[in-house]
Amino acid sequence: MNLLLEIITPEKVIYKDEVDEVVVPTVNGEIAILPNHISLLTQVNPGEMIVKKGTNQQYLAITGGFLEVQSNKISILAEHAIKAQDIEVARAMEAKKRAEKVMSEKSTDNELRLAQAEMIKAILELKVATRHKRR
Amino acid sequence: MANLLSLKRRIRTAGNVAKTTHAMQTIAVSKLKKAQNATVAGRPYVEKLLSVSQNVLSSMDSKYTHEYMKKNNNNKSLVIIFSPDKGLCGGLITNLIREILNYDSQNKDTIYLTVGKKTETAVANLSKELIASFKFGTILPTFDMVLPIVKIIDEYFLGQKVGNVKIISTNFINVFSQKPKIINVLPIEVPKLESASFTLFEPGPEKLLPPLLRHLLEMTIYQHLLESYASEQGARMVAMQKATDNALEITEDLKLEYNKGRQEKITNEILDIGSAYFTYVYE
Structure with a gap:
């Protein structure tokens, strides 16, 4: 099947x-x-x-x-x-940091929303990447 | 003599023009490649999104409609226009503006929203309400460009200030052919499937549909932004290629003329010397 x-x-x-x-x-x-x-x-x-x-x-x-x-x-x-295997850990880290910076600063609603999405993406990538490497 | 000098200057100018247009062409080629990939890759996603929404709707009670699908009694339409920020892309902008004027003469009750500087003035001259105008930018449009547009659409459509929303944009057919097109965006028309097979929905269709339609709206707008951008780059590449060819042709013609003039001058000088010599000898 x-x-x-x-x-x-x-x-x-x-x-x-x-x-x-x-x-x-x-x-x-x-x-x-x-x-x-x-x-x-x-x-x-x-x-x-x-x-x-x-x-x-x-x-x-x-x-x-x-x-x-x-x-x-x-x-x-x-x-x-x-x-x-395509996740680039360094880039995901960088993206996370960037998003954190935007969120800590005073930003407009739109920027905040985008930063949040970026952050979720980065954290997720890091999680999957680290777990995958341990196996 | 003065003539030769001015010819020389003109040759140099034409050469410079050719250099500039060639550079612009090269830039357009590299941008086009990216844009084309993004445009072509986005199409299956939007198609799939539409077919999924179709599926959800077909298995739902026919009475249920989402706000995005409801027709209201307002006859006013909101037209969103996508155009480039920069010119020098052949007939693309002219065609687009012709399409807008054509549309405007048939539909009086319209308010406009423009993205891109090039049609902004043309639309302002229509003496219709222009509710907002955004810049298109000269790089590949990013998804966040869609968000403010959707916000305005929500405000006007869900607030029942307009009855429908349309997009006028250029469709990317291929590098050599782009066509201005009017697309109906709202209310979303989803044709129902005849034979709806039994499908399980988790969570229920009432909960699935709103985010689905919202995403569909966003993606439709984004896709047309991409199409518009790819069209711009394609048109510019072709226009600049033609301009380069023309400039080189003019350089060739001018060079020929210049050489002829130079030859003539030399011949005249020889004749002068010769005649002076013979006058001297025979006297």
Whole structure:
């Protein structure tokens, strides 16, 4: 049974391959999707997602988005997603610092919102990266 | 003599023009590559977003509508115009302004919002209400440009000050072809699917739909910003290439003329010397 996974972000299609199992954090808690899953549409929470293919496990950091399952095809629409091995720790650290600086200064609403999003992204990337390296 | 000097000066000027336009062309090429990638990559995302919303709506009670989908009785429309900040991009701006004038002559009850300096004055001359005008910038538009625009749209559309929202922007077809286009943004029209298969929603569709539609609105606007930017760079690249070619052609023509003049001068001088010599010898 083949399960097709597609992760699309506004920048590019991050992942498109057949997989065995996908574990995603959603608003209702973490769910695992196996082949022949019922049609499903849900909102994805920022967090770590796992893609299993054979003995291979792929970790990804994902910020909020939407997930759709339909006849063995999973489409994930994410604002931002990155594979664990592509995360650049130094850059994520830097981004976090930058965001912290903006948040500590007096900034407009918009800047604050962007900095917050940036911060969540950076913390998430760091979390996934460190956990992935320990394994 | 004076003629030759001025020719020389003109050759130099044409050469300088060619150098400048060539530099602008090179810049446009590198910007275009980035813009094109971003534009093309963004399309599947927006399409998928729309199909997901379609799916949610199809399985919902037909009575349910979101505020973004409701038609109100106001006939006024809000038109958002995306245009470049800078000129020198061929017929792109002219075409865009023609489209705006055309639209304006048919739809009197309209208020405008512009992004980009180039259409700002044209719209101001329409003597219609211009509620806000933003700069487009000369780099790849970032997502945060969308936020203030969406805020204004929310204020006007959800406040029922306008009945619909449209975008006039240039669609990027390919490097050589960009077309001005009018796009309906609000109310969002989502065609219902005929055969809605059973789908599980977590959380319920009523909770899923609002963030989905909001995101769809933001992404639609962002996508058109990207298209507009890619169009600008494409048009500029082609225009600058033509300008470079023309300048080089003029240089060639002027050089030919200059050499002819120089030759003529030398011939005249020889004739002068010759005739002077013969007059001397035969006297």
